Amino acid sequence: MAGDCGKWVVMVTAQTPMNMSVIKYWGKRDETLILPVNDSISITLDPDHLCTTTTVAVSPTFDRDRMWLNGKEISLSGGRYQNCLREIRSRATDVEDDENGIKIAEKDWEKLHLHIASYNNFPTAAGLASSAAGFACLVFALAKLMNLKEDRSKLSTIARQGSGSACRSLHGGFVKWIMGKDEDGKDSLAVQLADEEHWDDLVIIIAVVSSRQKETSSSTGMRETVETSLLLKHRAKEVVPKRIPQMEEAIKNRDFASFAQLTCAESNQFHAVCLDTSPPIFYMNDTSRRIISIVENWNRYEGTPQVAYTFDAGPNAVLFARNRKTAILLLQRLLFYFPPDSFFGLNSYIVGDKSILKDAGIEGIKDVEGLPPPPEMKDSIPSQKYMGDVSYFICTRPGRGPVLLSDKTQALLNPQTGLPK
Amino acid sequence: MAGECEKWVVMVTAQTPTNIAVIKYWGKRDETLILPVNDSISVTLDPDHLCTTTTVAVSPAFDSDRMWLNGKEISLSGGRYQNCLREIRSLASDVEDKENGIKIEEKDWEKLHLHIASYNNFPTAAGLASSAAGFACLVFALAKLMNVKEDQSKLSAIARQGSGSACRSLYGGFVKWIMGKDEDGKDSLAVQLADEKHWDDLVIIIAVVSSRQKETSSTTGMRESVETSLLLKHRAKEIVPKRILQMEGAIKNCDFASFAQLTCADSNQFHAVCLDTSPPIFYMNDTSHRIISIVEKWNRSEGTPQVAYTFDAGPNAVMIARNRKAATLLLQRLLFYFPPNSASDLNSYIVGDKSILKDAGLEGIRDVEGLPPPPEIKDSIPSQKYKGDVSYFICTRPGRGPVLLSDKNQALLNPKTGLPK
Numbered sequence: 001m002a003g004d005c006g007k008w009v010v011m012v013t014a015q016t017p018m019n020m021s022v023i024k025y026w027g028k029r030d031e032t033l034i035l036p037v038n039d040s041i042s043i044t045l046d047p048d049h050l051c052t053t054t055t056v057a058v059s060p061t062f063d064r065d066r067m068w069l070n071g072k073e074i075s076l077s078g079g080r081y082q083n084c085l086r087e088i089r090s091r092a093t094d095v096e097d098d099e100n101g102i103k104i105a106e107k108d109w110e111k112l113h114l115h116i117a118s119y120n121n122f123p124t125a126a127g128l129a130s131s132a133a134g135f136a137c138l139v140f141a142l143a144k145l146m147n148l149k150e151d152r153s154k155l156s157t158i159a160r161q162g163s164g165s166a167c168r169s170l171h172g173g174f175v176k177w178i179m180g181k182d183e184d185g186k187d188s189l190a191v192q193l194a195d196e197e198h199w200d201d202l203v204i205i206i207a208v209v210s211s212r213q214k215e216t217s218s219s220t221g222m223r224e225t226v227e228t229s230l231l232l233k234h235r236a237k238e239v240v241p242k243r244i245p246q247m248e249e250a251i252k253n254r255d256f257a258s259f260a261q262l263t264c265a266e267s268n269q270f271h272a273v274c275l276d277t278s279p280p281i282f283y284m285n286d287t288s289r290r291i292i293s294i295v296e297n298w299n300r301y302e303g304t305p306q307v308a309y310t311f312d313a314g315p316n317a318v319l320f321a322r323n324r325k326t327a328i329l330l331l332q333r334l335l336f337y338f339p340p341d342s343f344f345g346l347n348s349y350i351v352g353d354k355s356i357l358k359d360a361g362i363e364g365i366k367d368v369e370g371l372p373p374p375p376e377m378k379d380s381i382p383s384q385k386y387m388g389d390v391s392y393f394i395c396t397r398p399g400r401g402p403v404l405l406s407d408k409t410q411a412l413l414n415p416q417t418g419l420p421k
Numbered sequence: 422m423a424g425e426c427e428k429w430v431v432m433v434t435a436q437t438p439t440n441i442a443v444i445k446y447w448g449k450r451d452e453t454l455i456l457p458v459n460d461s462i463s464v465t466l467d468p469d470h471l472c473t474t475t476t477v478a479v480s481p482a483f484d485s486d487r488m489w490l491n492g493k494e495i496s497l498s499g500g501r502y503q504n505c506l507r508e509i510r511s512l513a514s515d516v517e518d519k520e521n522g523i524k525i526e527e528k529d530w531e532k533l534h535l536h537i538a539s540y541n542n543f544p545t546a547a548g549l550a551s552s553a554a555g556f557a558c559l560v561f562a563l564a565k566l567m568n569v570k571e572d573q574s575k576l577s578a579i580a581r582q583g584s585g586s587a588c589r590s591l592y593g594g595f596v597k598w599i600m601g602k603d604e605d606g607k608d609s610l611a612v613q614l615a616d617e618k619h620w621d622d623l624v625i626i627i628a629v630v631s632s633r634q635k636e637t638s639s640t641t642g643m644r645e646s647v648e649t650s651l652l653l654k655h656r657a658k659e660i661v662p663k664r665i666l667q668m669e670g671a672i673k674n675c676d677f678a679s680f681a682q683l684t685c686a687d688s689n690q691f692h693a694v695c696l697d698t699s700p701p702i703f704y705m706n707d708t709s710h711r712i713i714s715i716v717e718k719w720n721r722s723e724g725t726p727q728v729a730y731t732f733d734a735g736p737n738a739v740m741i742a743r744n745r746k747a748a749t750l751l752l753q754r755l756l757f758y759f760p761p762n763s764a765s766d767l768n769s770y771i772v773g774d775k776s777i778l779k780d781a782g783l784e785g786i787r788d789v790e791g792l793p794p795p796p797e798i799k800d801s802i803p804s805q806k807y808k809g810d811v812s813y814f815i816c817t818r819p820g821r822g823p824v825l826l827s828d829k830n831q832a833l834l835n836p837k838t839g840l841p842k
Contacts, residue, residue, distance in 0.1 A: 231693060234655040261699075268701045272652060272693035278682075279717040280689045286707045296700040 008102050009418045010095070011057040012145040013411045016137035016402040017047040018128060019168045019175065020204075020318050022263045022310055023247050024270040027226045027236060032079070033185040034164045037226070038240040040177045041247050042168040043320075044196065045204065046399030049352035052133035053405070054118040055412040056141040058104070062113035068412075068420045069118050069134070076116075083161040084139055085114075092146035109146060116141075117412035117420050122394075128206070128316065135162030136169035140402040152401070156190035172196045172401035174251045176244070196398045199254050202320055203327035203356070206394040207334065209287045209315040218313045221274065221281050228278040235273060256322040260305035263320065264295075267310040283313050287389040291317045294333055294374075301376035306330070327395070328360045335362065336371040337383065338390040353395040429523050430839045431516070432478040433566040434832045437558035437823040438468040439549060440589045440596065441625075441739050443684045443731055444668050445691040448647045448657060453500070454606040455585045458647070459661040461598045462668050463589040464741070465617065466625065467820030470773035473554035474826070475539040476833040477562040479525070483534035489833075489841045490539050490555070497537075504582040505560055506535075513567035530567060537562075538833035538841050543815075549627070549737065556583030557590035561823040573822070577611035593617040593822035595672045597665070617819045620675045623741055624748035624777070627815040628755065630708045630736040639734045642695065642702050649699040656694060661687075677743040681726035684741065685716075688731040704734050708810040712738040715754055715795075722797035727751070748816070749781045756783065757792040758804070759811040774816040 025040035065085065067076050076085070092109040096102070104112070118137060120130045139159040143150065156167035160177075168175045171192040180188030216224075225232050243262055250258035274281035284292075292309055299305045307330050308320040321327035331350075340349040342365055350357050362368060373383050405411075414421050446461035486497050486506065497506070513530040517523070525533070539558060541551045560580040564571070577588035581598075589596045594616040601609030637645075646653050664683055671679035695702035705713075713730055720726045727747045731739050742748035752771075761770040767786055771778050783789055794804050826832075835842050 230660050231652050231655065231690065234652065234659075238655075239651045264701075265697075265699060268699075269652065269697050272697040275696060276686075276690050276693040278686060278689075279721070280685075280713060282710045282713075285710075289703045289706075292701060292703075300700070 006060040008100060009057050009059040009061075009415055010097055010102055010104070010145065011055055011411055011413060011415055011418075012141050013053065013055040013405045014137055014141035014144060014402055015047055015051050015053045015405055016133050016140055016169050017044045017172065017399050018050045018052075018122075018130075018133045019044045019165065020310065021165065021168070021312070022259075022308075023240065023243055023266050025164055025177065026222050026270050026273065027232055028164070028222065030183075030185065031223070033188075034160050035185050035188050036164060036177070036179050037232070037236040039179045039244045040165075040168070041193070041244065041251075042165070042175050042177070043202075043204075043398050044169065044172045044175060044401060046196075046396045047403075048399070049394060049396040050122050050128065050133075052118055052120050052130070052137040053410065053412060054116065054134075054137040054141045056138070056145050057115045057413050057418045058112050058145060059115075059418050060112065062115055062418060065114050065116075067116040067118070070120060070124070071420065080135070080162045084135065084158055085142075087158040087161060088139060088142045088146060088148065091148045091150060093149060095145070095147045114142070115413055115418045119412055128208075131163040132165040132169050135159050135166035136402060138162065139166070140170065144404055153189045153191055157186060157188060160185070160188060160190075170402060173198055173398055176248070192401075193248060193251055196400050199251065199398065201254075201323040202398055203324055204396045204398070205319045205321065205327060205330060205334070206396070207291060207317040207319070207338070208391045208394065209285065209317065210389055210391045211285060211315050213285070213315075215283065215314050216281050221277070221313060224279075224281070225273055225277040229273050229276040231276045232273045235269060239269065256308075257305050260299070260308035260320070260322075263308040263310050271311065283315065284311055285315045287386065288315045288317060290337070290386065290389075291319075291334075294337060295319065295330075297376050298330075298333065298374065324356075324359070327356060331356055331360050331393070331395075332362075332371055333374050334390070334393065335368050336373065337385055339368050339385060339387050340365070341388060348392060350393050350395060353397070356395045427481045429521060430478050430480040430482070430836055431518055431521075431523060431525070431566065432476055432832055432834060432836060432839075433562050434474065434476040434826040435558055435562035435565060435823055436468055436472050436474050436826055437554050437561055437590050438465045438593065438820050439471050439473070439543075439551070439554040440465045440586065441731060442586065442589070442733065443680075443729075444661060444664055444687050446585055446598065447643050447691050447694060448653055449585070449643060451604075451606065452644070454609075455581050456606050456609050457585060457598070457600050458653070458657040460600045460665045461586075461589070462614070462665060462672075463586070463596050463598070464623075464625075464819050465590065465593045465596060465822060467617075467817045468824075469820070470815060470817040471543050471549065471554075473539060473541050473551065473558040474831065474833060475537065475555075475558040475562045477559070477566045478536045478834050478839045479533050479566060480536075480839050481533065483536055483839060486535050486537075488537040488539070491541060491545070492841065501556070501583045505556065505579055506563075508579040508582065509560060509563045509567060509569065512564075512569045512571055514570060516566075516568045535563070536834055536839045540833055549629075552584040553586040553590050556580050556587035557823060559583065560587070561591065565825055574610045574612055578607060578609060581606070581609060581611075591823060593820055594619060595819070597669070613822075614669060614672055617821050620672065620819065622675075622744040623819055624745055625817045625819070626740045626742065626748060626751060626755070627817070628712055628738040628740070628759070629812045629815065630706065630738065631810055631812045632706060632736050636704065636735050637702050642698070642734060645700075645702070646694055646698045650694050650697040652697045653694050656690060660690070677729075678725050681720070681729035681741075681743075684729040684731050692732065704736065705732055706736045708807065709736045709738060711758065711807065711810075712740075712755075715758060716740065716751075718797050719751075719754065719795065745777075745780065748777060752777055752781045752814070752816075753783070753792055754795050755811070755814065756781075756789050757794065758806055760789050760806060760808050761786070762809060769813065771814045771816060774818070777816045
């Protein structure tokens, strides 16, 4: 190790996207290595709207590994963090920072400590699976810092040991997490099925549903399901293996009707096995179910699916519209049934790609109040509205995989001290 | 046929209970004969609290079959009514009313018409499966009127063709509907596992949950599940057969822990299969889920189940408490979370066996307001209450099967005209 003094800091900042599964992961066959009972498929969301940013730094002056999440220091002592750090460190290679005359030899890494700062641009309370993006970012950033030679799929096996679904955030576009057969989990990894340009018509609207409920954590929930649901084994063994190739085909051919049928059926079956658990797990609430009804009514009225829905371990709805026009019609329906609170207004009610509001002809509260009932509800009794049941909406699209951020102003740690800015 | 004039009327009045399935019937293998894909087991409820009363009358003066349900004339032209009437008529034998000098020979029945009046003492809107009690009563009453020689099980095979679950209302206590193997359905009938005295500790509390939703009908819903749920086949073939045997054992041994575990698991699995249907069917709402959580928390804190819950095709909770004391403690918990509107009288908030209120020390609204939070949630954040989410409660118990009512005041038709009183 050479350098002017032992006070140098080497830093790398990366940004990783979130992903949303369309064929669900629920149930492990190995709790420690996080190996699933079936394959899963996901869509990576645009990190411009939802992402984790992580800065990792190494310096001889750091006396221990430390991490800050959204500004608050957290413990790295848990098994999942320890597994990721160990796996990454064991693959570290030589690093040379010619600009600053710093050289780290492979053997040096085990003696050096790390500072890690991570930040999600979406609130944890929104229930938007922050640990997936988080662990993916951690692994990706550390791999860059420590000059790992492994490819993204190999890195995904390390991220997987932090959080199962994190492995799918190592790629953009459409991703499959292969369950693998090996006991050591080396073949349980994520591969890219198609990149984010492959099907760029799709528009994604997320309804962040108001909920006071504390959810059952995914880890606890899926373990209880494995232990007590008599339907889960059948699902994992007979149902999912047939749906995986069907979904791969639907994605390959941009066949929205098949994509939607599979996505909705998968989401509902996942929640079905949660209900078949003892004690039963309820992630969706009345608002979630109302959103499903709105979509189902519209899809049936049009004769071919316009929108697919999926729900994870929480009440939020992730809605996939076949194209921009459909997304606009969807947004109009959603705002009709879930108008914003007239006091707070529209501006913070739709986030992400806000331009969709203008495309929908909605510039202010008056435009929302003027929305007509959807045609498919014409003969029904006057519609009830549910103001306040949705906290806000996020409009996004399929997006790219992890990237390095070269702009030093985006680093979350001070380049001199290695402490959070 | 002899008699002083052709204006005679022969009448019979019967009363039948309703029943609640603890191992669920959901899915037919034959839509016309109403043959199910699995066995089911039910508990018959006390007709003192919930029942159907039916008067059937025959007279040469009647020119067509007619029926009145809850005072309103309804059509008998549907397949289900026609099937029941045809089957019963084909089994009719000689009838002699010596007192009035009336004789009806077997061959006369096909030329005679019937008047039928039926009345449920519980509102249809309560979602308490009125058609089960209704068809059972119709078949039982007609069998008496026409002097049908068959036993209750044979009669259940006829009631089954009106409404599947009706067959189970031909007996009191604990009843099993054997799915049968024959294509003609002759072996698909109900048998009594144990009578209502066998396990008379049990107390049943039904929460009639407020709901504006129009439910998917059972007939439509179960057909959609058969057509679209990939989990249903597995349930019917692999899971229910085992549960049936376990449940029979639990009932025989008055083993409440097993009874509760099976009842709750089967209710949840039935709703899981509904969720796994396309489009998904939601019978339970947030209030139903809250009731499940209340029961699950209490059961777990006691270490052994105190209360079993089950839900049919609607949001109402049917709770079965292991004994009177547990029912009292359950009622206190339910009234704590779901207090009556202070305006309404506590008197109409609990119906059926109202004496349970006194046993629970609840004589007026002040006692309800004074209820402490249940011990098992002591450490949680202050409890939210859900006033108005439950319309009312019914307190009942397992009960007897169909009976004839000899008191002529209880007849629903005028003995001279054969028209509704």
